[in-house]
Amino acid sequence: MKILIIEDNPDLIQNMVSYLQEENILCETVENLFDAQDKLLGYRYDCIVLDLMLPDGNGLDILEFIKTNKIDSNVLIISAKDSLDDRLKGLDEGADDYLPKPFHLSELLARLRAIYRRTKLGGSDLISFNEITMDTGNLQATIHSKTLDLTKKEFDLLVFFFTNKNRVIGKEAIAQHLWGDYTDDLANFDFVYQHVKNLRKKIAQAGGNDYIKTVYGIGYKFDPNVS
Structure with missing residues (x-):
């Protein structure tokens, strides 16, 4: 938040x-x-x-x-x-x-x-979507009941994507949401790519679908229609 x-x-x-x-x-x-x-x-x-x-x-x-x-x-x-x-x-x-x-x-x-x-979040600490469950109370996410080993930033990133599903989110918006407005002074947002890459990798390793899609030249989008 x-x-x-x-x-x-x-x-x-x-x-x-x-x-x-x-x-x-x-x-x-x-x-x-x-x-x-x-x-x-x-x-x-x-x-x-x-x-x-x-x-x-x-x-x-x-x-x-x-x-x-x-x-x-x-x-x-x-x-x-x-x-x-x-x-x-x-x-x-x-x-x-x-x-x-x-x-x-x-x-x-x-x-x-x-x-x-x-x-x-619809009134609950728990967010469930297909095989993914996110518990915002204890900052835990699971895929098919298997706990993901996520950092705090990766967990926040997953929740941010989900609560903005179907919306294209720019790298700068992601950086500002996770690290604050001081990111205005940064020359680029390459570190966002690395965090997204790590999150997608951990989801895939746990058997989850790749809902996070790259929108080239802009940023990313959580696509709930992936199956």
């Missing part, structure tokens, strides 16, 4: 990032509305963790920005403003959940995972 944290408290940002990265969640951060809008126009995130009280305005403005620009990201509001009106307004304008401050980091993680399960 890749998230954008929009929060202006540096201590809270550091605590959230440290905790969530240990749980295999890739975090990008901004501290104001202006930078948040710039990030959202340039990159894709599974979920946005949004504070309402920001130095240059109300975080609720981001919800309208997301709607106007048709950005496909879920939103979890975090804010010390815990009045009923704020909660209702945020949810009414498109937020998926609301977590009042202060909160335990374990609850933040649970809320993020619940949103991801509900919106991306």
Whole structure:
């Protein structure tokens, strides 16, 4: 899962990032509305963790920005403003959940995972497709009940392909999803090819079908019609 944290408290940002990265969640951060809008126009995130009280305005403005620009990201509001009106307004304008401050980091993680399960995985930690089963709770994948020896990046790559099946995904988009937006500074994305190659090899060795197809000059596509 890749998230954008929009929060202006540096201590809270550091605590959230440290905790969530240990749980295999890739975090990008901004501290104001202006930078948040710039990030959202340039990159894709599974979920946005949004504070309402920001130095240059109300975080609720981001919800309208997301709607106007048709950005496909879920939103979890975090804010010390815990009045009923704020909660209702945020949810009414498109937020998926609301977590009042202060909160335990374990609850933040649970809320993020619940949103991801509900919106991306059909409400379950388990993803099953033909001979493949992926357990996003313990980061395990199996082929014909045989456990694949995947790295965290390879597992994330497999889930990313599946949740974007039938869509052509560029190498840059894959790099940004798995390694973060710092990949903008890289001269090429040859390392993506190696990770895809390793994943396909491990699936084939376990007797699985090759659903991941190369789209030459662009990237890759998970083709569920392969048999």
